[in-house]
Amino acid sequence: MSVPDLTTQRHELRPRSRASAALTAIVAIVSRDVLVTRREIASLLVQTLAQPLFFLFIFGKVLSSIGTTSPRFSVILLPGIVAFTVFLAPLQALSIDLGRDLSFTREIDDRLLAPLPITMVAVEKVLLAAARGLVAGGFVFPLAYWILGSGYQVRTDEIGALIGIMALTALLGAAIGLLLGTIFPITHLSLIFSIVITPLIFTGCLYYPWGSLGVIRWFQVLTLFNPLTYASEGMRYAMVPFQKGAAESLAMGWVLLVLCVSLVLSLGSGVKFFWGRVLS
Amino acid sequence: MTERTQPTAAVDVERLVKRYPKGRTNAVDGISFAVGRGETFGLLGPNGAGKTTTIGILTTMVLPTSGRATVAGIDVAADPIGVKQRIGVVPQRANVDRSLRVNEILTYHAAYHGVPRRERSARARELLGELGLEKRSKEKLDLFSGGLQQRVMVARALMHEPDVLFLDEPTNNLDPQSRLFLWERIRALRDRGVTIVLSTHDMEEADRLCDRIAIMDHGRILALDTPEALKGLVPGGTMLDLRARVAEGIALAPALRDASSSSPEDRVLAALEQLPGVTGVERQDGRPPEDRELQASAYRLYADGQDAGTLLASAAQAVIGEQAELLDLRLARPSLEDLFIHLTGSNLRS
Numbered sequence: 324m325s326v327p328d329l330t331t332q333r334h335e336l337r338p339r340s341r342a343s344a345a346l347t348a349i350v351a352i353v354s355r356d357v358l359v360t361r362r363e364i365a366s367l368l369v370q371t372l373a374q375p376l377f378f379l380f381i382f383g384k385v386l387s388s389i390g391t392t393s394p395r396f397s398v399i400l401l402p403g404i405v406a407f408t409v410f411l412a413p414l415q416a417l418s419i420d421l422g423r424d425l426s427f428t429r430e431i432d433d434r435l436l437a438p439l440p441i442t443m444v445a446v447e448k449v450l451l452a453a454a455r456g457l458v459a460g461g462f463v464f465p466l467a468y469w470i471l472g473s474g475y476q477v478r479t480d481e482i483g484a485l486i487g488i489m490a491l492t493a494l495l496g497a498a499i500g501l502l503l504g505t506i507f508p509i510t511h512l513s514l515i516f517s518i519v520i521t522p523l524i525f526t527g528c529l530y531y532p533w534g535s536l537g538v539i540r541w542f543q544v545l546t547l548f549n550p551l552t553y554a555s556e557g558m559r560y561a562m563v564p565f566q567k568g569a570a571e572s573l574a575m576g577w578v579l580l581v582l583c584v585s586l587v588l589s590l591g592s593g594v595k596f597f598w599g600r601v602l603s
Numbered sequence: 604m605t606e607r608t609q610p611t612a613a614v615d616v617e618r619l620v621k622r623y624p625k626g627r628t629n630a631v632d633g634i635s636f637a638v639g640r641g642e643t644f645g646l647l648g649p650n651g652a653g654k655t656t657t658i659g660i661l662t663t664m665v666l667p668t669s670g671r672a673t674v675a676g677i678d679v680a681a682d683p684i685g686v687k688q689r690i691g692v693v694p695q696r697a698n699v700d701r702s703l704r705v706n707e708i709l710t711y712h713a714a715y716h717g718v719p720r721r722e723r724s725a726r727a728r729e730l731l732g733e734l735g736l737e738k739r740s741k742e743k744l745d746l747f748s749g750g751l752q753q754r755v756m757v758a759r760a761l762m763h764e765p766d767v768l769f770l771d772e773p774t775n776n777l778d779p780q781s782r783l784f785l786w787e788r789i790r791a792l793r794d795r796g797v798t799i800v801l802s803t804h805d806m807e808e809a810d811r812l813c814d815r816i817a818i819m820d821h822g823r824i825l826a827l828d829t830p831e832a833l834k835g836l837v838p839g840g841t842m843l844d845l846r847a848r849v850a851e852g853i854a855l856a857p858a859l860r861d862a863s864s865s866s867p868e869d870r871v872l873a874a875l876e877q878l879p880g881v882t883g884v885e886r887q888d889g890r891p892p893e894d895r896e897l898q899a900s901a902y903r904l905y906a907d908g909q910d911a912g913t914l915l916a917s918a919a920q921a922v923i924g925e926q927a928e929l930l931d932l933r934l935a936r937p938s939l940e941d942l943f944i945h946l947t948g949s950n951l952r953s
Binding site: 339341344345347348351352354355358359362428429430432433434435436437438439440601602603 | 623659662663664665666682684685687688690692694696698699700701702703707708711712714715716717759
């Protein structure tokens with residue numbers, strides 16, 4: 324077999340600065356992820372939207388139609404469903420993806436060997452997963468409009484806050500996904516989901532407003548240790564139209580503070596564990 | 604080829620040590636070596652010798668505990684990004700991006716390394732052709748055999764024209780055909796002037812591909828030289844392999860046999876040992892079935908200070924003198940396996 328002389332078209336890659344090499348690499352990695360996501364978009368949406376769809380239908384539509392819940396419930400529920408989708412989609416996607424990758428496929432190696440700091444590889448994964456969570460969360464709105472009909476009530480004067488809280492929640496979900504995916508081998512992940520995710524969801528004020536928990540004081544205090552509580556309450560603040568006599572949501576200052584602190588902590592430790600897994 | 608004369612080393616390793624946090628001993632224990640530009644350099648040793656760790660350090664994926672390693676003059680610990688720009692890596696285990704098609708695996712790899720867009724697809728086409736993958740460039744890898752995945756990884760590693768190509772046990776677990784194919788490709792790369800560092804536990808592979816070989820065991824380099832020079836390190840200067848038939852029928856008369864209690868095989872052995880210059884004779888175990896049928900025995904003879912011709916003649920005479928039939932007699936060339944056994948007392952695969 325003849326060997327084509329590849330050296331004749333040698334380009335100059337070497338004298339580039341480290342920063343510009345890293346920038347080029349990260350752009351290419353993002354475009355790879357966008358391509359892969361685009362190809363899988365249909366199955367991704369089905370995966371992430373099946374649960375919110377049934378939740379909205381049963382709890383928002385069916386239960387209120389048969390008189391088990393008040394019509395007001397669907398208004399309280401919707402922000403929780405959005406928070407749930409935006410939080411859980413990136414968490415699951417990233418932790419499973421990474422767990423599989425680090426445990427056996429090692430598909431990530433090629434990106435780790437690209438000329439960029441490996442922290443950027445982890446952060447890129449978090450950002451992309453969060454973006455996918457945001458897209459999934461965005462799809463919940465038309466879905467809810469379609470299912471809930473007249474029960475769909477969302478205030479429109481806090482769109483900025485809504486997008487901000489959604490973004491923070493998605494980032495937090497992705498960062499926790501990074502942490503779980505790097506700490507636990509893939510074989511333990513489904514167990515971890517049952518141990519960690521299930522309590523997180525049910526104590527996260529997704530299905531009930533925090534303010535109304537005053538009647539079960541100990542539980543109200545317990546929910547404060549769950550960052551998802553702040554996400555749901557922030558979303559509720561930005562989505563539920565004001566109604567006189569309704570329970571107060573958590574103060575926005577606390578919501579933002581706790582979400583930001585949780586994000587920094589989980590991202591920081593996730594990146595640290597990531598280093599431990601990919602560098603020895 | 605002209606690059607081979609350039610003085611700067613492509614890889615330079617000085618007193619490199621790696622101890623893993625939970626390790627009781629050093630995985631790499633103070634090794635030093637340099638690889639010249641355009642050279643094909645082999646790390647040869649059994650599993651656990653420290654080869655993969657050494658390659659891990661040189662490819663920035665393992666942090667050295669102490670010592671220094673540079674690739675293309677750049678320190679691997681201080682400037683991993685600079686090193687990553689200049690190396691290509693073919694790992695031991697398949698790690699291809701399964702979400703992408705074959706040609707995309709190559710073009711995205713090139714994009715990560717900043718190869719301009721217009722060059723990416725042209726290079727991918729060229730390398731896929733060279734590695735016999737052009738017809739499968741649009742496929743995903745799910746149904747690819749180990750050999751094909753290995754080829755994809757070789758093509759991928761070459762996409763950004765690395766200064767140094769690292770191959771970690773490249774033909775491990777490959778079928779013989781894929782192995783030969785890869786050897787051919789590696790030799791072609793060497794002829795093109797690519798610096799190659801490869802690890803292997805396959806003597807033949809090291810012997811055939813490498814300009815120089817470092818023999819490693821327990822994290823240390825036991826010997827480092829060209830394959831020929833390494834084989835010269837096997838003691839006993841000349842070696843002869845000899846097969847002789849000492850069957851009952853042609854052995855000594857019964858009267859004489861009673862006089863001596865030793866078997867005919869032992870007498871042949873003794874006769875060979877007494878030849879001038881012979882330092883040792885070994886009975887070779889595990890004879891093939893046809894030898895058992897013939898009642899033949901095989902011996903290896905080690906000699907010093909004798910020229911091969913004289914030795915061959917006197918060995919033949921000694922066998923005939925013992926009334927045995929000489930079936931085969933030839934000069935044995937020491938193999939890297941012999942050297943490894945000589946250096947470590949154990950063979951490579953154990």
